[in-house]
Amino acid sequence: MKYFKTNSKVLCIQNEAIEKAFQSLLSDSNLIEFQNIEESDDIYYFTIQPKGDFRRSFLLDSIGLMNADKEDISLLYQQEAGDIQNNIDPDFLSLIKAQRVMSINLSHPNWKDCLGNNPLPASKPIHLNIVGLGDVGGTLLTGLKLTGGNHISTIGIYDKDENKMLRYEQEMEQIHFDGLSMPKVIRLDENDIFDCDVLAFTVATFIPPVGSEIKDVRMAQLEQNSKILKIYAKKAREAKFKGLFAILSDPVDQLCRVAYEQSNTDDSGTKDYLGLASDQIKGYGLGVMHARAVYHAKRNPALASYLEEGRAYGPHGKGLIIANSIDNYDEDLSEQLTQLALHSNLDVRATGFKPYIAPALSSGCLSLLATIRGDWHYSSVFINGKFLGCKNRLTKSGVQIEALALPEKLINKLAVTFSDL
Ligand SMILES: NC(=O)c1ccc[n+]([C@@H]2O[C@H](COP(=O)([O-])OP(=O)(O)OC[C@H]3O[C@@H](n4cnc5c(N)ncnc54)[C@H](O)[C@@H]3O)[C@@H](O)[C@H]2O)c1
Incomplete structure (x- = not known):
């Protein structure tokens, strides 16, 4: 060497x-x-x-x-x-x-x-922008305003609905406690959304209403959300954006791929890889599935192994894998946990409310802050042209995917999930 x-x-x-x-x-x-x-x-x-x-x-x-x-x-x-x-x-x-x-x-x-970026700059605190101020974006913003003071200096906000920007700027800047440092929240012009270190994308056009027959609320949004994301992915390319593009909109993993492919394709349809690089895109959806698995594991002693030994993998819908334990992997317990985590969404919907608080905070706020700090968390990372949810962290020297001695049965499940992405 x-x-x-x-x-x-x-x-x-x-x-x-x-x-x-x-x-x-x-x-x-x-x-x-x-x-x-x-x-x-x-x-x-x-x-x-x-x-x-x-x-x-x-x-x-x-x-x-x-x-x-x-x-x-x-x-x-x-x-x-x-x-x-x-x-x-x-x-x-x-x-x-x-x-x-x-x-x-x-x-x-x-x-x-x-060189010198991972892709966040070495110097902190950072600038983070949120595009899309609906239920998820607004809750993410509230969480980051309250807990992000040590890591984020400003949070820029953008939504196509001007009143949402006006509302959130006032509400957020009226959160104050003497001596407590919090990020400053500012409204953005559409042209300035890539002027940041992290862009959190929480835009949606159509979410199936509570009570609708649609079972997979995430995949139902693929076509519409892809159309909007393509526009933002092209804008990222034009802006020569160097920071982290964090996708929370559904379906998270598929949209990460859309962002990667669209931003790296020129106007004639040729892939030139001059857009967002693999290490610049991450999907934030798995955090809440891990949180839901923890919720159920705490309530049922038979599932408690997950709390110390378990792992979550894959998308936060069909294809999700909750493994009860890596050392003592049990297919039945893992399947039970997976189904419970998958149904948690529907359980909240059955109360008549759209579930967005736990997702915005567990998948979004807490996982994004962990990413910025360089801590282990769940998010989707680039593997062979696709984005797969797994435990990882963003070190000074780049993304580190947690690699464990996995049981063969679990590897086989992961292979199926990965090929279906
Ligand atoms: N990652 C997760 O864990 C997770 C969990 C739950 C929901 N979600 C997803 O997050 C997304 C947002 O959900 P929500 O409940 O906040 O939706 P919402 O309908 O409440 O909000 C969407 C927002 O996007 C804005 N918007 C639409 N088009 C826009 C555009 N072109 N530019 C800027 N803003 C635009 C709308 O004005 C609205 O404020 C959905 O795709 C939802 O399925 C993700």
Whole structure:
């Protein structure tokens, strides 16, 4: 491994082809010894993999991920290191083990944007904008106003309904307690919505009313919400948006894919990958399914294993997987928990109300704040052109997907969920 350093950035290059191809970039940097890498340096490992299906960047936390020839649901379970183990430079291995290395795929045209961004800027607090001030957007806003003071300086708000903006700006700015710091809420002009570090998308056009016969309220919205999201995804491309595009609208995972594909396609229909990169889009829907599983596990001792040992995966509707325990996986208990979590939505609807408070706060507010802090949380991340909900965190060196030793039966379920996305 060769180490080149420029402005506190260490570029680790193993492959001569990469060294040759990026000679001009490296000409500004100095070849250094491993011992000269400092604690404060940012460290990057470069690969060249096909764009589109492979992530632009991620935290390289396992040698099994180095130069992988595929990315699929195996990212969720521990990678086989294979022969690489024997060939790996022990110095570089120590950097991987310390979780200091961001892997960057040089075939993405905007790969340089990853240097110093994860894609949030290193300096905090950040600016966050919310587009869509309906029930979910308004509750998310209230939650972030109350709890986001340490991490968010301003929350910009936009809705096509001007009165909603006027209402929420006044209501939010009239929340005050002497000595308590809270983000400032400001109304946005449509042209300024990408002037932020995180854009939370909570727009919807049609939500089946309470009492309607439609069972899958999420998928019923795909066509209409896709149309609006396409417009915003194109705007993100035009604005050369570098921050995080967080999608809460339904169906979350499918809409993440729409955003990825649309923003990376030019006017002639050619994919040029000049829009939102894989690491810039995340879907926020699984947080509430985990919260619902916890709710039921707390009420039934037979399901209590979930509280300490369980995991949630997949979309927050059909395809959801609640695993009662990773170490003692039980298909029946897991299926019970999955069905209970899935029906929680309908249980609230049966009371005559649309369920949006727990989703906006568990999937949205608390999970977004965890993302900003760099903490583990549930959200959907890019895997092989799709977005799958799983436990992950956004480290300084990129997204880290939690990889566990999963039982085979659970892996098989994940494969079905993933292929149906
Ligand atoms: N992620 C989750 O966990 C979760 C949970 C529940 C609901 N949801 C989803 O969140 C979405 C929003 O739900 P809601 O209950 O707030 O809906 P809502 O109908 O109350 O609000 C939608 C808002 O979008 C605005 N809007 C519509 N078109 C717009 C446009 N082009 N630009 C800007 N704003 C526009 C509307 O004016 C409205 O204020 C839905 O898709 C819903 O299914 C997600």
